[in-house]
Amino acid sequence: MELTLWTYEGPPHVGAMRIAASMEGVHYVLHAPQGDTYADLLFTMIERRGCRPPVTYTTFQARDLGGDTADLVTRTIADAVQRFAPEALLVGESCTAELIQDQPGALAAGMDLGGVPVVSLELPAYSKKENWGAAETFYQLVRALLRPQMPPPGQPRPDPGRWRREGRRPRVNLLGPSLLGFRCRDDVREITRLLASHGIDVSVTAPLGARPADLERLPDADVNVCLTPEVAGTACSWLERSFGMPWVRTVPIGIRATADFLREIHGLLELELPPELVPDAGGACEAERRSQLPWYSRSVDSTYLTGKRVFIFGDASHAIAAARIARHELGFEVVGLGSYSRERAREVRAAAREFGLNALITDDYLAVEAAMAEAAPELVLGTQMERHSAKRLGLPCAVISAPLHVQDVPAHHSPQMGWEGANVIFDAWVHPLMMGLEEHLIGMFRHDFEFVDGHRSHLGEGTASPGTPAAATPPAQTFSTPLQDLSPADAAEALATTVAVAEAFAPAGGAPEWTADGEAELNRIPFFVRGKVRRNTESFARDRGLVAIDAETLYDAKAHFSR
Amino acid sequence: MSVSAPSIPTSLSTPPAPEGHEIVRERGQREVFCGLTSIVWLHRRMPDAFFLVVGSRTCAHLIQSAAGVMIFAEPRFGTAILGERDLAGLADANEELDRLVARLLERRPEIRTLFLVGSCPSEVIKLDLAKAAERLNHAHSGRVMVLSYSGSGIETTFTQGEDAALQAMLPLLPDAAASGDSADQLLIVGTLADAVEERLTGLFRRMGIERVRSLPPRRSTELPAVGPGTRVLLAQPFLSGTARALLDRGAELVSAPFPLGVEGSAAWMEAAAAAFAIPESRVREVLDPLVKRGREALAPHREVLAGKRLFLMPDSQLEIPLARFLHRECGMELVEVGTPYLDRRLMEADLSRLPPATRLSEGQDVDRQLERLRAARPDLVLCGLGLANPLEAEGIATKWSIELVFSPIHGCDQAADLAELFARPLRRRERLQVA
Numbered sequence: 001m002e003l004t005l006w007t008y009e010g011p012p013h014v015g016a017m018r019i020a021a022s023m024e025g026v027h028y029v030l031h032a033p034q035g036d037t038y039a040d041l042l043f044t045m046i047e048r049r050g051c052r053p054p055v056t057y058t059t060f061q062a063r064d065l066g067g068d069t070a071d072l073v074t075r076t077i078a079d080a081v082q083r084f085a086p087e088a089l090l091v092g093e094s095c096t097a098e099l100i101q102d103q104p105g106a107l108a109a110g111m112d113l114g115g116v117p118v119v120s121l122e123l124p125a126y127s128k129k130e131n132w133g134a135a136e137t138f139y140q141l142v143r144a145l146l147r148p149q150m151p152p153p154g155q156p157r158p159d160p161g162r163w164r165r166e167g168r169r170p171r172v173n174l175l176g177p178s179l180l181g182f183r184c185r186d187d188v189r190e191i192t193r194l195l196a197s198h199g200i201d202v203s204v205t206a207p208l209g210a211r212p213a214d215l216e217r218l219p220d221a222d223v224n225v226c227l228t229p230e231v232a233g234t235a236c237s238w239l240e241r242s243f244g245m246p247w248v249r250t251v252p253i254g255i256r257a258t259a260d261f262l263r264e265i266h267g268l269l270e271l272e273l274p275p276e277l278v279p280d281a282g283g284a285c286e287a288e289r290r291s292q293l294p295w296y297s298r299s300v301d302s303t304y305l306t307g308k309r310v311f312i313f314g315d316a317s318h319a320i321a322a323a324r325i326a327r328h329e330l331g332f333e334v335v336g337l338g339s340y341s342r343e344r345a346r347e348v349r350a351a352a353r354e355f356g357l358n359a360l361i362t363d364d365y366l367a368v369e370a371a372m373a374e375a376a377p378e379l380v381l382g383t384q385m386e387r388h389s390a391k392r393l394g395l396p397c398a399v400i401s402a403p404l405h406v407q408d409v410p411a412h413h414s415p416q417m418g419w420e421g422a423n424v425i426f427d428a429w430v431h432p433l434m435m436g437l438e439e440h441l442i443g444m445f446r447h448d449f450e451f452v453d454g455h456r457s458h459l460g461e462g463t464a465s466p467g468t469p470a471a472a473t474p475p476a477q478t479f480s481t482p483l484q485d486l487s488p489a490d491a492a493e494a495l496a497t498t499v500a501v502a503e504a505f506a507p508a509g510g511a512p513e514w515t516a517d518g519e520a521e522l523n524r525i526p527f528f529v530r531g532k533v534r535r536n537t538e539s540f541a542r543d544r545g546l547v548a549i550d551a552e553t554l555y556d557a558k559a560h561f562s563r
Numbered sequence: 564m565s566v567s568a569p570s571i572p573t574s575l576s577t578p579p580a581p582e583g584h585e586i587v588r589e590r591g592q593r594e595v596f597c598g599l600t601s602i603v604w605l606h607r608r609m610p611d612a613f614f615l616v617v618g619s620r621t622c623a624h625l626i627q628s629a630a631g632v633m634i635f636a637e638p639r640f641g642t643a644i645l646g647e648r649d650l651a652g653l654a655d656a657n658e659e660l661d662r663l664v665a666r667l668l669e670r671r672p673e674i675r676t677l678f679l680v681g682s683c684p685s686e687v688i689k690l691d692l693a694k695a696a697e698r699l700n701h702a703h704s705g706r707v708m709v710l711s712y713s714g715s716g717i718e719t720t721f722t723q724g725e726d727a728a729l730q731a732m733l734p735l736l737p738d739a740a741a742s743g744d745s746a747d748q749l750l751i752v753g754t755l756a757d758a759v760e761e762r763l764t765g766l767f768r769r770m771g772i773e774r775v776r777s778l779p780p781r782r783s784t785e786l787p788a789v790g791p792g793t794r795v796l797l798a799q800p801f802l803s804g805t806a807r808a809l810l811d812r813g814a815e816l817v818s819a820p821f822p823l824g825v826e827g828s829a830a831w832m833e834a835a836a837a838a839f840a841i842p843e844s845r846v847r848e849v850l851d852p853l854v855k856r857g858r859e860a861l862a863p864h865r866e867v868l869a870g871k872r873l874f875l876m877p878d879s880q881l882e883i884p885l886a887r888f889l890h891r892e893c894g895m896e897l898v899e900v901g902t903p904y905l906d907r908r909l910m911e912a913d914l915s916r917l918p919p920a921t922r923l924s925e926g927q928d929v930d931r932q933l934e935r936l937r938a939a940r941p942d943l944v945l946c947g948l949g950l951a952n953p954l955e956a957e958g959i960a961t962k963w964s965i966e967l968v969f970s971p972i973h974g975c976d977q978a979a980d981l982a983e984l985f986a987r988p989l990r991r992r993e994r995l996q997v998a
Contacts (some may be wrong), residue, residue, distance in 0.1 A: 001617075001649055001659040003667060004640040010624040033683045035597025035716025038625045040949030050956025052949065056930075059593045062686070062717040076592070083930060095619035096717070097684035099650070125619055126647045366637070 008340040008363050008403055012123035012133025013094045014039050018231075019137040021053035022207040026141070027086035028242055029077050031069075031104045032094035033208030036060040046406050047179050056080040058097075065100065074111060081113050088141065088212035089113065092121035103191035117212065121128055131230040132317070132343060134178060138207055139234040144240075145215045150242055160222045161270035167246040170269045171203040171221040172248075175236055176228025182318060182402045186415035187227065192251065194418045198262065198287070207231075219243045223268045227417070228250065230341060252417045253321035254425070255288050255329050257397075261288070286551040291419035293426045297330055306431065309532065311377035313360070313368050313386050314401025314436065316344035318416070322381050322400050325425060327355060336360065336375040338368065341342045365389065376531045379433060384408070396432030400425075426494045512541040514549045518545050521551040536561050584914070584921045586905070591928025594949055595878055596629055597716025599682060599710030601632045601724030605779065606639040608754045610633040611675040612783040614640040615667065616714070617660065617692060629965070640833070641667070641672075645684055653660070656688075660695055660703070664709075674707055675782035678728060681713035700918055706873045708735065708784070720799035720903040721950075722968065725754060729778060729805040732786065736778075739790030740813075743918055746790035748774035749835055750814065752806070753799030756971035758782070763822075763974055766832065770849050772839050778805075789814055796831070798822060798973060800913075801857050801880035803906045820912040823881070824888030825857035828975045830912070853975040860979035861892060868985040869894030871942040877901035877927050878964040884913045885945065885967070893982050897921050898939045901932065943989060960988045 013030060020028035021043050030036065036057060040559050043053045058076045060069050081089060091108040099276045104121020119140050123133045163170040174191060177184035185208070192202045202213045204220040218224070218239065224247040226236040236247040246268045252261035259277060265272050276287040288294050296302060312322045316339045328334040338360030341347045343362040352359035361373050369389040372380060380390040380397040385403045390397035398418075399408055415421040514522065525533050533554070540557035571662065599622055616622045623642035643663050648654040660679075668674060677699070679692045692711035699709040712731035714724040729752070739746030749772050764775045776787035793814035797806060798823050810816060818826040818833035829850050836846045837986045873895045875882040882902045889895040891956040897918065907914065924932065929950075936944065937957070944954055944961045951961040962985050972981040 001643045001645060001656070001663055002665050003615075003641055004620070004623045004628055004644050005638055007620060009620075010628075011620040013621075014624065033597065034593040034595050034720065035599065035625055036621060037592075037594050037684065037949060038596055038629055040594070040602075041947070042628060044952040045948050045952070050950060050952055052953045057592050059591075060717065063688070064716075065717070095621050096687055099684060100688045124647070125621070126645060128619065224618035237975055240881045418984070 004364075006365050006366070006385065008385070009130035010039070010042075011095055012118075012128045012130060012136070013092055013121075014042070015130040015133025015135070015231075016090060016092055016121055016123060016137040017043075017053055017055055018130075018134050018180050019053060019111045019141065019207045021049070023210050023212070024089060025087035025211040025213075026054060027080055027084045027088075028053075028055045028090040028092065028105065029058070029073075029108070030055055030092055030094060031058045031060070031073050031076075031097035031102060033057075033061070033096050034349075037097075043179060046306055047409055048406065049179075054086070056084075060097075065163065066126050069097075069100060069460065070102045073107050077104070077108050077111060077113070078401060081116060081196070084191055086116060088117045088119065088145065090119050090121055090137065090141065092123060095125035098125050105484065117144055131341065134390045135233045135234045138175075138178075138231060139238055141212075142206075142215055142218065142235045145212055146203065146218065149216070149219060151244075154364075155244075158219075158222075160246055160268055161328060163222055163269070169199055169201050170223070170271060171201045171217055172223045172225050172265065172269075172295060173203050173221045174205040174227050176226055176230070176232030177205060178228070178231055180402060180404065181228055181231065182400070182404060182408065183414060183416045183421075184208055184228070184414050187421065189413065190415035190418040190420050191225070193261075194252075194258075195265070198266070198274070199271075200265065219245065221245070223248060223265065224263065229344070251317045251321055253318065253471050254325040255291055255293055255419075255422050256283070257321055258418055258422065259285050259288055288419075291422040293329060293422040296426050302331075302430075305430070305433065306331045308332045308379055309335045309373050309375070309377040310379045310381060311375045311386075312380075312400070313338045313340075313372075313382040316341035316348050318401035320348060321416075323351060323355060325422075326381070326429075329422075330426070330429065332379070335377050336371055338371065344563060369393075375475050376535055378531070379429065381429065398428045398432055400494065441503040507521060509540060512546050512549050514550075516553055518548070518550040521554050533558070576805040583919060584917065584923050586923065587899075589924060589926045589928040589931065591905070591926075591931060593720075593927040594876070594929040594947060595927065596721040596947070597625070597683070598714035598721065598727060599626055599680065599716070600629045600721050601676030601714060601728065602626060602640045602680065602859050604754055605721055605725060605728055607949075608779055608780065609676065609783040610639065611673060612639065613667065613671060613674045613676070614678045614680055614939045615664070616640070616680045616682055617685045617690060618642055618645065619643055621682045622684075639671075639673075645688075650688065656690055657695055657698070661699065664699055664703075667959070668703060668707060677707050677709045679711040679732065680724075680728075681715055683710065683715045683717050686713060686715045686717060686770060689729060710735075720880070721878060722799070723903075725779075725799070726802045726804045728810055729802065732779065733805070733808050734784075736786050736812070736961040737788040738812070739792065742788055745774070746792040746814075747918040748787070748793055749780060749839065750775055750776050750787060750789065750795050750809070752778045752792050752795055752797050752809070753802055753994055754779060755798050755973055759971045759973050759977060762888075763832075766849055766853075767835065770832070770836050770841050772835065774839065794835065795813075796835050796838075796910065800817060800884055800906075800909060803909055806909065809998075818912060820887065821881075821884035821917060822973045823884045823978075824892045825854055825861060826892055826916075827884060827888055827913070828857075828973065828978065829854050839863065850975075857975040857978045861982055864979060864982035864986040865893050867989050867997045868982065870896065871989065872896045872898050872939070874898040874936050874939060874944045875900045875902075875948065876932065876936075876944065876946040876964070877903045877924065880904075880966055881964075881967055882918070882945065883910050883923075887913045887916045888978075888981070890918060891916060893977070893985070895943075895985075898941045899924055899932075899935065901925075901927065903927070931983030940944040943985065945985075962988055962990055 015041055015252055020026045040053055043049045056076055058072050062071055064072055091104045093104055108118045121137055188205050199399045204217055221504045224236050224239055224245050226232045226247050239245045240247055248265050250257040250261040251545050252255055262277055277285050279285045310326045310559045312319050323334045323337050327334050334355040335376050337352045337357050340363040349359040365385045372389055380386050380395050383401050383403050389401055414424050537549055537554050537557040540560055541553055606614055649656050650904040679696050681692050686756055696709040696711040710731040712727040767775045789812045794817050795809045795814045796817045817834050817838045819831045822828040822831040839938055873889055875886055880903055882900055886897050886900040890897050899922045901924045945964050946961055947964055951963050954961050971977055
């Protein structure tokens with residue numbers, strides 16, 4: 001048993017629902033009690049879908065358990081096939097049904113369903129989670145639909161350069177984009193456009209928008225592009241083993257990653273590399289100028305971004321990409337990197353080592369919050385939960401990864417991938433810091449008579465000065481209605497947490513104490529570097545065995561660190 | 564609790580369907596939350612209580628999704644997620660639970676009442692949480708009170724979780740006779756918004772009912788005594804089990820429509836006053852101004868709602884009193900009134916105020932119900948979050964039901980706000996000039 005207050009990922013059958021709901025012509029019969037129907041709202045509310053997810057639940061009750069729940073399963077399957085006439089049927093169970101062992105998949109296999117392909121899903125609810133469930137479902141569905149076409153063992157691999165002989169443009173599949181994934185809709189559009197500009201066609205995008213018949217066409221492509229390893233990694237690797245299809249492993253998020261992605265795809269397709277993609281001595285290439293990010297990042301107004309401390313947490317793909325962009329493309333300093341994707345912990349750990357860090361692999365949001373406080377970053381890049389944690393700590397934050405909120409499905413085109421994705425990322429990450437700069441200006445002009453005292457900044461009541469806890473922020477609104485104002489107890493609770501977290505900023509016991517003039521001097525330093533100065537000065541004082549930090553100590557430390 | 568418990572509560576008694584209403588009984592796919600969802604408002608009501616669900620990752624995901632909010636501080640609910648080791652018997656579930664609870668109490672010293680909440684998985688594997696609660700009570704005696712109930716979706720729907728939670732608290736209610744405490748009091752049962760509760764309590768005092776207590780209380784440890792002389796007034800329509808158990812403790816049940824709308828709220832207060840033999844003149848003195856003001860406030864919303872056709876999908880159990888309010892006070896026509904289960908005794912006063920031959924449906928077969936809905940093309944549908952946008956996309960206006968369990972909607976003073984919740988989607992459609 002493990003105590004969970006909040007979870008980054010749902011159970012594995014929610015991953016299966018994501019595949020079913022992303023596709024057309026697929027229906028999912030889920031042996032599950034009525035409460036499990038909550039999952040529909042993930043699609044109708046967060047993704048704002050105008051149709052119900054294609055899922056029929058058996059919604060068995062306690063009184064059915066004494067009788068024949070298996071009969072309920074077969075009735076539900078028969079009704080769903082008749083009502084929805086799917087082109088492929090997924091059959092599975094949620095956590096509770098797993099315990100009563102009706103084996104809905106086996107029951108479906110024994111039914112005459114008029115030749116609808118049936119895929120039985122076994123998704124262990126007590127050991128696996130949502131992304132694993134999505135990956136497994138996608139793989140099982142691809143495998144079931146392609147089994148009749150599998151080449152016999154020992155068959156030579158298809159030649160990825162065969163498009164040239166066949167007198168056509170090269171073709172790739174984009175695999176992995178799905179509903180409830182981060183910005184998948186826009187990434188598909190962006191990457192499709194990008195590949196077209198290099199003369200490469202997209203044959204099938206799946207699961208998002210694909211029909212079962214499209215999955216049967218997957219082997220027609222020359223190469224698979226694994227856009228979302230969390231969802232399509234398993235399927236890509238099976239397609240390589242069974243059909244000899246090579247696959248692109250680079251996830252094109254960021255400038256360098258997009259260029260690497262294009263070079264990798266050109267290599268696999270045996271396409272001549274255009275001069276604009278040929279890297280110079282420093283590894284950069286001309287094509288990178290298709291994005292504004294490089295110039296925006298080099299322009300003088302971005303100088304203040306140098307060395308900004310950034311803490312990153314999300315799914316493995318987005319977190320790793322974000323760390324590289326932050327360090328190499330924006331000139332930040334990565335001070336924390338972690339992921340809830342346990343399946344890909346090894347890759348995240350390897351990436352963290354590039355930055356001299358130990359990766360945080362956890363699905364406990366409080367552990368992430370504590371690590372965030374500990375790292376004292378100036379910017380947080382995370383999921384919606386990190387946005388809340390950052391708000392509590394008075395830190396600017398941008399969301400880079402699922403789990404998402406309705407606001408992460410914007411009306412405008414807002415990809416993360418490709419050249420335009422890099423533009424979106426530059427804006428999204430720098431914006432909260434710009435607001436921070438405004439904060440600084442507010443501080444500078446505080447004493448001007450025109451300035452109205454009590455000006456509220458975007459950070460709300462809180463200040464970003466470590467050691468001063470931000471005031472409790474009210475809860476986010478429900479989908480529907482602003483919750484009543486916080487009760488005093490809730491406010492106290494929020495505040496208690498804030499204080500507990502903020503204490504992580506405070507010097508530990510036995511640490512040197514700040515004198516009044518030291519504290520006053522510290523407060524003259526702009527808030528967005530104050531945390532760093534406080535920490536550096538304290539470690540400087542500790543190293544020298546000082547018990548008090550006065551203004552002189554602060555300047556000694558400043559001199560020491562600027563050497 | 565064994566899993567063979569009936570999943571739909573039996574009525575206290577079964578009077579015939581009043582007014583010849585047509586009753587459609589359906590069994591099929593239900594699109595309703597389970598009782599765990601009640602934790603979303605119960606934990607806010609009792610800030611010194613913690614709700615620990617013993618279940619799966621699905622349970623944790625359900626509660627955070629249904630709440631629709633990200634957690635803004637450490638919440639006062641959580642899930643003890645069962646893992647494969649627990650199911651394979653490699654780990655002793657009871658020892659695991661003890662370890663987890665000890666850690667939780669260490670972390671949250673302010674908790675006074677801990678609810679162990681059963682879920683579908685814990686019920687199916689027959690994890691005896693009642694026994695676990697007894698054992699933990701013994702271990703943490705004097706520090707925290709541990710209770711258990713089931714909010715599992717195989718036994719409870721959405722709002723029934725509160726019914727189960729209150730029933731778990733009942734044994735702790737002091738016996739009025741034994742404690743020498745007077746039980747001559749009005750007991751309002753069912754979670755109300757704090758401000759509404761204060762308002763209603765104040766009005767009862769003005770009428771001359773001195774002792775007014777609430778269940779659940781705001782502090783989980785300040786439980787009202789109960790016994791002969793206690794008049795139970797239900798504020799919420801989903802508390803059949805709690806009502807029955809209070810009767811067993813010698814309390815009497817005040818029969819009234821539920822306090823939604825001006826008429827319903829006034830009748831609800833009048834019934835309470837009658838139970839205390841408050842003189843009519845005193846009742847009128849307090850209520851008449853409220854009724855007059857309430858009706859005036861309702862008028863603009865009635866203009867929008869009158870003559871519009873309403874279809875209520877089964878969800879929170881509030882559907883029948885809402886239908887009564889929206890029909891009689893707002894002039895809406897009722898196409899179908901769905902309810903997860905029908906407790907005729909508790910609903911009697913509301914049912915008898917519905918227009919003759921109203922179509923009621925009990926239980927659900929969601930696809931067939933949607934077929935009826937599409938055929939009827941109502942002007943407004945009350946439904947859950949899984950159905951609202953899909954219906955809107957078909958051009959049918961909706962009002963989401965979950966708002967009704969979070970918003971202050973009870974009492975004469977809130978009647979206009981309640982009507983406004985239903986009028987708003989229609990007003991919005993009037994305003995919008997896009998495709």
